Amino acid sequence: MSKALVLACGNSLRGDDGVALEVVNYLRKDYCDPAAEFRCQQQWTPELAEPISQSQVVIFVDAAVGAPPGLIACRQLQPSPGATLTSTHHTSIHHTSMHQTSTHHTSPEFLLHLAEEVYGKRPARAHCVTITGESFELQETLSDAVRDAIPRSAEQIKALLFEFAMPGD
Amino acid sequence: MSKTITIDPVTRIEGHAKITLQLDDEGEVAEAYFHVTQFRGFERICVGRPFYEMPYLMERICGICPVSHLLASAKACDALLAMKVPPSAGKLRRMLNLAQLIQSHALSFFYLSSPDFLIGMDADPKERNLFGVMRKHPELGRGGIRLRQFGQQVIETLAGKRIHPGWVVPGGVNESLSIDKRDKLLAQIPEVIAIAQKALAWFKIEFENFREEIRTFANFPSLFMGLVTPDERAGYYEGKLRFTDSHGNIVADKLEPANYAEYLGEAVEPFTFMKFPYYKPLGYPDGIYRVGPLARLNLVENCGTPLAQQEWVEFRALERGAVLSSFHYHYARLIEILFALEHMEQYLLDPIITKSHARYSASLNNLEGIGCCEAPRGTLIHHYRVDEQGLITWANLVIATGHNNLAMNRGILQVARHFVRSEKLTEGMLNRVEAVIRAFDPCLSCSTHAYGQMPLQIRLISADGKVLDEICRESFSPEA
Numbered sequence: 001m002s003k004a005l006v007l008a009c010g011n012s013l014r015g016d017d018g019v020a021l022e023v024v025n026y027l028r029k030d031y032c033d034p035a036a037e038f039r040c041q042q043q044w045t046p047e048l049a050e051p052i053s054q055s056q057v058v059i060f061v062d063a064a065v066g067a068p069p070g071l072i073a074c075r076q077l078q079p080s081p082g083a084t085l086t087s088t089h090h091t092s093i094h095h096t097s098m099h100q101t102s103t104h105h106t107s108p109e110f111l112l113h114l115a116e117e118v119y120g121k122r123p124a125r126a127h128c129v130t131i132t133g134e135s136f137e138l139q140e141t142l143s144d145a146v147r148d149a150i151p152r153s154a155e156q157i158k159a160l161l162f163e164f165a166m167p168g169d
Numbered sequence: 170m171s172k173t174i175t176i177d178p179v180t181r182i183e184g185h186a187k188i189t190l191q192l193d194d195e196g197e198v199a200e201a202y203f204h205v206t207q208f209r210g211f212e213r214i215c216v217g218r219p220f221y222e223m224p225y226l227m228e229r230i231c232g233i234c235p236v237s238h239l240l241a242s243a244k245a246c247d248a249l250l251a252m253k254v255p256p257s258a259g260k261l262r263r264m265l266n267l268a269q270l271i272q273s274h275a276l277s278f279f280y281l282s283s284p285d286f287l288i289g290m291d292a293d294p295k296e297r298n299l300f301g302v303m304r305k306h307p308e309l310g311r312g313g314i315r316l317r318q319f320g321q322q323v324i325e326t327l328a329g330k331r332i333h334p335g336w337v338v339p340g341g342v343n344e345s346l347s348i349d350k351r352d353k354l355l356a357q358i359p360e361v362i363a364i365a366q367k368a369l370a371w372f373k374i375e376f377e378n379f380r381e382e383i384r385t386f387a388n389f390p391s392l393f394m395g396l397v398t399p400d401e402r403a404g405y406y407e408g409k410l411r412f413t414d415s416h417g418n419i420v421a422d423k424l425e426p427a428n429y430a431e432y433l434g435e436a437v438e439p440f441t442f443m444k445f446p447y448y449k450p451l452g453y454p455d456g457i458y459r460v461g462p463l464a465r466l467n468l469v470e471n472c473g474t475p476l477a478q479q480e481w482v483e484f485r486a487l488e489r490g491a492v493l494s495s496f497h498y499h500y501a502r503l504i505e506i507l508f509a510l511e512h513m514e515q516y517l518l519d520p521i522i523t524k525s526h527a528r529y530s531a532s533l534n535n536l537e538g539i540g541c542c543e544a545p546r547g548t549l550i551h552h553y554r555v556d557e558q559g560l561i562t563w564a565n566l567v568i569a570t571g572h573n574n575l576a577m578n579r580g581i582l583q584v585a586r587h588f589v590r591s592e593k594l595t596e597g598m599l600n601r602v603e604a605v606i607r608a609f610d611p612c613l614s615c616s617t618h619a620y621g622q623m624p625l626q627i628r629l630i631s632a633d634g635k636v637l638d639e640i641c642r643e644s645f646s647p648e649a
Contacts, residue, residue, distance in 0.1 A: 042330075046314060
């Protein structure tokens with residue numbers, strides 16, 4: 001059972017949409033803790049509810065639309081079947097609220113809710129880290145501002161993981 | 170006064186399909202049309218690309234069944250190279266296909282359709298969703314998630330990732346299966362077989378509550394088509410094509426998939442982008458046939474694995490000839506999940522599965538190649554032509570869902586005629602029109618793969634354009 005689960009979502013063929021995958025690749029080289037599991041997904045799907053239910057902390061990493069490019073945002077999440085991720089200027093692009101729930105992709109809040117509903121457990125803490133993208137066109141490269149944000153977002157995730165790993169936490 | 174009812178969109182995802190019901194002067198349904206309003210154009214996109222790119226271009230057609238396109242495309246490329254693949258690669262490809270079938274069928278049955286069975290066709294759509302299933306039958310819900318998860322896990326273990334893997338290549342696969350990975354998969358098989366058996370046991374009792382739907386959900390005589398192996402089993406990865414009729418008699422047998430153009434025609438209609446394949450000797454539209462799980466179980470003489478065989482015998486006993494109701498696609502899906510799990514275990518126990526030599530190479534030897542396999546929804550054919558440099562000059566794809574197009578349209582008509590009786594539209598009527606489509610599990614670039622409530626709109630419009638009645642399902646949160 002993994003204690004910390006980092007879930008990245010994105011499509012590397014759509015420019016900055018793939019930034020979360022790059023963040024996790026960066027972390028895999030930089031963060032060695034057997035209690036942490038890193039997964040890359042193209043979509044949030046209901047099957048993730050099971051590993052989420054078995055984790056004590058879950059960090060969702062995703063690209064976001066909005067401005068400015070490279071902006072990193074981190075929010076603590078609560079389970080909700082119909083919640084949206086929309087904030088004033090930050091919207092994770094792999095999220096749909098329940099009214100758009102599909103078998104392709106759901107929201108992190110929905111997955112937390114599903115974990116609790118189906119498996120009777122949910123992580124003690126869950127966060128969503130988003131990096132605002134600039135271009136989501138068909139390309140395999142990241143824009144400069146977004147690429148520059150990778151080390152900083154990785155540091156932020158590491159800080160969350162360290163915080164979790166602290167004795168007594 | 171004739172009137173028209175439009176359901177638009179059928180899907181909540183991309184709005185690529187709609188249904189029109191035409192009423193006659195007496196208010197009875199006269200015609201029904203299933204419009205697929207999207208156009209993908211993959212057959213044109215690939216022109217000019219090197220043939221060896223095709224498997225990876227073609228699998229992008231779909232996020233639910235990319236493996237099917239990957240395999241059919243790789244087989245077409247094998248034909249261009251005029252080569253067979255190594256024995257280990259052949260078995261690994263077959264196993265990948267079975268994993269795809271498991272995860273896709275689990276999605277269709279448990280995520281999309283089980284709310285109808287458990288919560289009820291007429292139930293409040295706010296309850297008729299995955300959460301409703303979890304509350305009413307948590308074990309079934311967890312089992313469905315587990316089966317889909319297992320199918321995806323096998324795909325990831327073999328092919329590197331769950332969606333759009335690139336592991337299957339012309340000439341074989343690009344990495345063999347390690348003993349360690351094989352053992353991890355094998356260890357899970359008993360658990361997932363038990364889940365499939367429990368789901369089957371539950372559904373065989375449950376479907377007795379749906380006699381009216383069984384009687385009216387695309388329940389009519391038609392041909393059935395699918396790949397059959399020499400030992401009379403469904404050929405998910407290989408075999409020759411067989412057509413049977415509604416009595417279970419063989420109409421045509423041992424047809425080479427590569428000669429599909431000789432016996433399959435493709436008609437077009439102005440109201441949809443989806444083509445209408447038909448059996449040429451009977452003409453259009455009399456050459457209507459069905460493919461997919463129901464067809465496969467109707468075509469064969471045996472199922473091929475012990476537990477699935479028992480279930481298949483019971484299934485075929487439902488009717489004297491072929492099982493005709495498309496409602497039983499659901500039942501057939503569960504039997505195929507069981508078969509796939511058992512067959513996968515057989516492959517995993519075969520020592521050849523971990524042999525390291527998994528790919529042959531060759532140069533271009535043919536200028537035309539055709540690949541065929543059974544996708545979860547039915548027979549899938551990829552047909553390519555290339556120039557001397559190996560660049561694609563022409564491509565034709567005969568998609569599994571397309572084969573069922575005539576049957577889906579006729580099925581909607583049958584359901585609508587039975588349930589739409591007046592100018593007043595009801596939620597139960599709307600859901601049953603959707604549910605007959607759901608039974609076929611069409612893959613309109615995944616646009617019908619939604620669970621929970623679809624935001625549908627049905628309008629009843631008089632000949633002079635006046636809206637007589639309208640029912641709209643707003644999107645919702647299940648606990649709102």
